[in-house]
Amino acid sequence: MGKHRLSIAAAPPFSGLRRFHEGRGFKQWTGDDSKALMKVYLPAIVGYVPREMVRAIRGFLEFCYLVRRNVHTPKTLRQLDEALDLFYANRDIFQTTGVWPEGFNLPRQHSLRHYRNLIWEFAAPNGLCSSITESKHIEAVKDPYRHSNKHKAMGQILLMNQRLAKLAASRIDFADRGMLARPCLLEEYLKLHPDEDLEEEIPVTEKTHQKRDQAQDDDGAVPGPTVLAYIVMAATAQTKLPRTAVALGNYIKQPRLKELIRRFLYDQLNPDSALPGLEVSLQDCPEFDEKISVFFSAASTFYAPSDPSGVGGMHREHLRVTPMWWGIAPHFDCAFVNYHPDLDGIHALGVVQIRLFFSFRFRGIVYPCALVHWFECIAEEPDEDMGMYIVRPESKRGAPILSVLHLNTIVRAAHLIGVYGTQTVPHNLTEHHALDAHKYFYVNRFADHHMFETVF
Structure with a gap:
């Protein structure tokens, strides 16, 4: 291999x-x-x-x-x-x-x-x-031909397409008349069994099927209105994790979590300060003993008309941060952060790996946050041959550079691919551990069209 x-x-x-x-x-x-x-x-x-x-x-x-x-x-x-x-x-x-x-x-x-x-x-x-006409060719020619008896198939193909078109038109008509809102035989069944009440069971079943279909067919397209970008946390918090900063930090093996939250709060409460919260004395930062809610995902929605999108050009993707993804391995997505909004391209963005999604209430305000590990570009220009920027995990004296960010500073997910060089790729290396196996990474601008436009 x-x-x-x-x-x-x-x-x-x-x-x-x-x-x-x-x-x-x-x-x-x-x-x-x-x-x-x-x-x-x-x-x-x-x-x-x-x-x-x-x-x-x-x-x-x-x-x-x-x-x-x-x-x-x-x-x-x-x-x-x-x-x-x-x-x-x-x-x-x-x-x-x-x-x-x-x-x-x-x-x-x-x-x-x-x-x-x-x-x-x-x-x-x-x-x-x-490929658009090719997909229609499959639907209009190849599939009907497979269902024919292969003898003088053209007439059979035309007849099948005619009947399928009529069925599709009938379905649209039935839906407009409200005839598909619930099972067709339900009315007759209720006439024969007037004492049974099945009305409450139907929405649950339909909702279950809708969730299943959305999970299978979701391509990221989101209807308008058109806005630049926004990100929201998952609707449900995790209930089996520690709720205090110290206990949660020890659980995720980030003992500085409480300190980083205090420094984050300093930045939020002192937006005009000459020094950022990471550089001020910890004594100047507010005390923090609030309860924390942990989430395993967030949804980023942004304007990306070149990718599959809704009428308003909006596209949605999910960022996942979980200690065990489908029972296989940890999953910590990378993301772009709005770092220098006055610059262009990747120079306006910071690259981070998200280690935790969480929120808390402090002085009556809810703060949705992310604990992130920063990456740094090794050069001002992209690689000469690849045209991609190369980044590496940022550290100081051997310790990773971590910080807590407000969720609204995250722009969207980022895709990093290891710089393999001439070294042999281990046979047992999987995609779940790839971000821990290399020192340098390409910022993959070909992951989708919006990322190409953002980083190019």
Whole structure:
């Protein structure tokens, strides 16, 4: 098993990110498989293939993500040209190394040159691609053909599509008339059994099915209204964890939790102070003995029209912080924090790993908070070949830099992938321990389109 295959399998989990537990080896490769793999592929091949190959794939990925933007400007079109030039300048490596010795004569690669002019003519394509018609082809042709007897199948396919269309139209009509609000035979059953009252049982059953369907089909799309971003804590607090700062800190192996909460409160009560709470004397910080509520998740909702989103362009993702995820291993998501709002791109953001979601009431005000471990960029510019910033866990004298932040300072989740270099990836390394196995991490800007626009 190659190093790059293990690297793909060990990529840390992320909301909406497909898992490749075996690394590769599909019986049938689809466009969706390629899109999902490309989100984690680039860091896995660094050091394994020539750097020109890395740069070529990076240029192609940047072009694909830039084209997907919901709105284009002269600046993004210049970036589109730069990404395409990077791809063409380095793609000959595939020919010289024997990967594609016959040279390049691919119609879809040639069409890349026409995207810029077509965007000027017809505006942003925003995700329009041939896979849309392919999915309809499956629904309208392939599936009906499988249900036919294969003899003169065209007439059977047309008849099936006609009947399916009528059924779909009937369902819409029945729903508008309120006929699908409850089981069709319920009225007749109640006529025969007038003493039985089943009205209270129906909403519970429907709600159960709705939750199940939402858990299976939720793609992050959220209806408007359109706002920049907001984040809310989970609705239910955990009931079996300590409620005091000292006991909770010892439970999660963070004995400084009470001290960090006091320093956080200093910042909240003294917003105009010349010194931040982490630098003032602890004696100047307010005392804290309040009860704490712990949560295992929070939902971040933000404006991301280039990703699957609602009518207002809103997209939602969940950040999870739990000591045991599905009974397998701890799960502590990373996130971007609004750090320097006067700057642009990643320079405006801090990168943290969330260690705890909690809230408490102090002097009549409820404070939703997060205990975070900070990461720091090792350079002002991204990696020359990857185009990604590299970060490392921040520490002082060997101790991690921790702080308590207000929940509204968190922007959204961040995805970090280890810098594997030339070292061998352990065979027993799983995605759940990947953030503890490396010293340096790429800030993965290809995790989704909103992250690409934010970090690029």
